[in-house]
Amino acid sequence: MRIVVIGAGGIGGWLGARLAAAGEDVGFLVHGATLEALRAGGLTLLGPDGETVARAERPLASDDASSLLDALGGHPDAVLVTTKVDAIADLGPALRTLTGPETTVISTQNGVDAPHLLADVVGAEHVVPGVARVYAQAVERGTIALRSGLESLQVGESDGSRSPRVDRLVAALRVAGLRSSTPDSILAELWRKAAFVVPQGGLGAAVDAPISELRTTYRDAYRAMIQEIVDVAAAQGHALAAPGEAPYADQVLAFADEQPADATTSMQRDIAAGLPSELDAQVGAVRRAGDDAGAPTPVHDVVAGVLGPREAAARG
Numbered sequence: 001m002r003i004v005v006i007g008a009g010g011i012g013g014w015l016g017a018r019l020a021a022a023g024e025d026v027g028f029l030v031h032g033a034t035l036e037a038l039r040a041g042g043l044t045l046l047g048p049d050g051e052t053v054a055r056a057e058r059p060l061a062s063d064d065a066s067s068l069l070d071a072l073g074g075h076p077d078a079v080l081v082t083t084k085v086d087a088i089a090d091l092g093p094a095l096r097t098l099t100g101p102e103t104t105v106i107s108t109q110n111g112v113d114a115p116h117l118l119a120d121v122v123g124a125e126h127v128v129p130g131v132a133r134v135y136a137q138a139v140e141r142g143t144i145a146l147r148s149g150l151e152s153l154q155v156g157e158s159d160g161s162r163s164p165r166v167d168r169l170v171a172a173l174r175v176a177g178l179r180s181s182t183p184d185s186i187l188a189e190l191w192r193k194a195a196f197v198v199p200q201g202g203l204g205a206a207v208d209a210p211i212s213e214l215r216t217t218y219r220d221a222y223r224a225m226i227q228e229i230v231d232v233a234a235a236q237g238h239a240l241a242a243p244g245e246a247p248y249a250d251q252v253l254a255f256a257d258e259q260p261a262d263a264t265t266s267m268q269r270d271i272a273a274g275l276p277s278e279l280d281a282q283v284g285a286v287r288r289a290g291d292d293a294g295a296p297t298p299v300h301d302v303v304a305g306v307l308g309p310r311e312a313a314a315r316g
């Protein structure tokens with residue numbers, strides 16, 4: 001497949017390195033220092049023990065979408081959008097250049113907003129939501145480290161239908177060594193991921209604590225925040241627990257109980273470092289969806305209130 005990966009941080013570097021190593025025709029739309037780093041030193045993906053698991057010596061990379069089309073010989077089959085949610089606002093012209101009649105644009109972001117934002121730019125018919133489960137971190141530009149063996153990208157049509165384009169993507173991701181599948185509802189899956197990552201990152205940032213403290217000292221507030229997401233998702237028509245399963249908030253807590261004690265999320269680490277974060281794309285998106293659906297989100301409201309001034313300061 002011809003694939004353009006937008007961004008080469010944790011997610012983009014991971015996906016691009018894996019797909020290129022599997023023989024796919026991959027080009028990176030990157031900018032500034034990341035472009036320079038890929039040109040100078042290539043792209044390296046490190047495994048959890050620091051070993052190189054994939055390496056692209058001379059990856060095709062450009063900050064110009066038209067040049068990538070020329071180099072790839074036409075529109076890509078797939079565009080993997082791997083920037084933070086905020087960056088999507090600036091990607092309009094590049095996304096429109098890259099998206100041909102048969103191009104699929106895949107979101108990989110946390111939160112529930114990215115597919116809608118991409119649909120506004122390229123049209124909903126081109127967008128396939130993805131849900132990434134991986135711990136991938138850019139340790140320096142051009143070098144991505146996996147922090148665990150979990151490498152999963154689920155993709156699916158927003159309306160739940162089966163499609164050849166999604167089947168091709170799943171097949172390519174599997175050949176690249178990832179766990180990939182199409183859930184019954186990719187939108188419910190986005191909410192399931194949000195139910196794990198948003199409370200961990202939002203509450204964790206507000207009380208400045210890793211998961212070990214959330215699941216003990218702050219367990220009631222942590223559970224309440226997870227439950228708010230379950231309720232908002234239900235109000236939007238997405239049941240997160242299958243019939244007969246334990247309540248979904250309990251499933252998330254059970255999963256949280258198994259995580260390494262010092263686990264934090266990328267949003268939480270950005271907030272702790274005083275950087276602009278996905279606070280609005282994660283916590284804010286849940287609050288907006290709750291407002292739309294008439295489902296209250298009081299713990300999210302408190303977390304947003306506590307972290308809002310820090311976010312504003314980080315954004316200058």
Ligand SMILES: NC(=O)C1=CN([C@@H]2O[C@H](COP(=O)(O)OP(=O)(O)OC[C@H]3O[C@@H](n4cnc5c(N)ncnc54)[C@H](OP(=O)(O)O)[C@@H]3O)[C@@H](O)[C@H]2O)C=CC1
Binds near residue numbers: 008035109133137
């Ligand atoms: N990291 C993880 O393990 C996981 C992350 N996610 C989600 O995936 C998304 C991406 O996260 P992550 O990979 O960690 O973020 P990173 O910050 O590591 O990577 C984002 C990349 O986007 C690039 N970028 C930003 N704007 C542009 C632009 N206009 N053109 C080209 N490239 C651009 C950045 O480049 P530069 O630095 O040069 O500006 C950077 O390389 C987030 O929504 C996150 O919540 C989901 C699951 C797991």
Ligand SMILES: CC(C)(CO)C(=O)C(=O)O
Binds near residue numbers: 110197265
């Ligand atoms: C917690 C984690 C790594 C789970 O995939 C994540 O999504 C994030 O840090 O943003």
